[in-house]
Amino acid sequence: MIQTDLIKGSLRTIVLKLLKENGRMYGYEITRRVEELTAGKIKLTYGALYPVLHKLESEGVLVTEQENYNNRIRVYYSLTEKGHSMVSEKIRELMEFIESLQGIVNPQTNPNYA
Amino acid sequence: MIQTDLIKGSLRTIVLKLLKENGRMYGYEITRRVEELTAGKIKLTYGALYPVLHKLESEGVLVTEQENYNNRIRVYYSLTEKGHSMVSEKIRELMEFIESLQGIVNPQTNPNYA
DNA sequence: TGAAAATATATAAGATGTTTATATAATGTA
């Protein structure tokens, strides 16, 4: 696990993207999924994740449902209509950002390289 | 110009990478170069850039030289030995981060996708 | 059976980093 500070700024979009794909997820599941998708390179911290989830909920982007599973409470998060309508745009922005970063880090593959 | 908040965390590495490639640069030049390399998509703000430059200088990663050009002072930044020895590692981390992000945003191209 | 690891959510304090606004000033361009 290397990059932690790099995540800044993309965490929201990552959460939205995963929820779009999976319908609904709980916090712990999100951290597992991110580890899975990044071969263990990105490990989300709960101190970062939960505030983001709560913020997105307060903004009306997510809703929660609590369920009982094995005597434990699970809080499932899913996109609202508002969430659905913003997630595509957010993903597009993130992809553009990734491309831009590549243009800087790997300029030989970049047509804008002067 | 779309992503501003996404830059968070990668700004330091971007600056280091550009200085490695160009030998020495001044602040304004760095913002221009980033715009150039990203087709205008990333525009660094000076409020973010200068604090980063000053911090890197105080950490011994960069040194400055002031020069006069057209009656204006230009502050050139360049890597120290310490800066040179850390920049490759930082770039590697950023590239790994980019790959990880792609694994999340574009999972069909990701071998870790379960 | 007992201990450790994994599962599961959450908050607070402190640190860090960014945006926005502001100040200053010279040169180039229309």
Add this chain to the structure above:
DNA sequence: TACATTATATAAACATCTTATATATTTTCA
């Protein structure tokens, strides 16, 4: 002459992240 560009810089406000901490159940391994 006025506006855009070039050029550096700081401060206040805001947003975000890390680290530490608390709690509790289930699963796994020895």
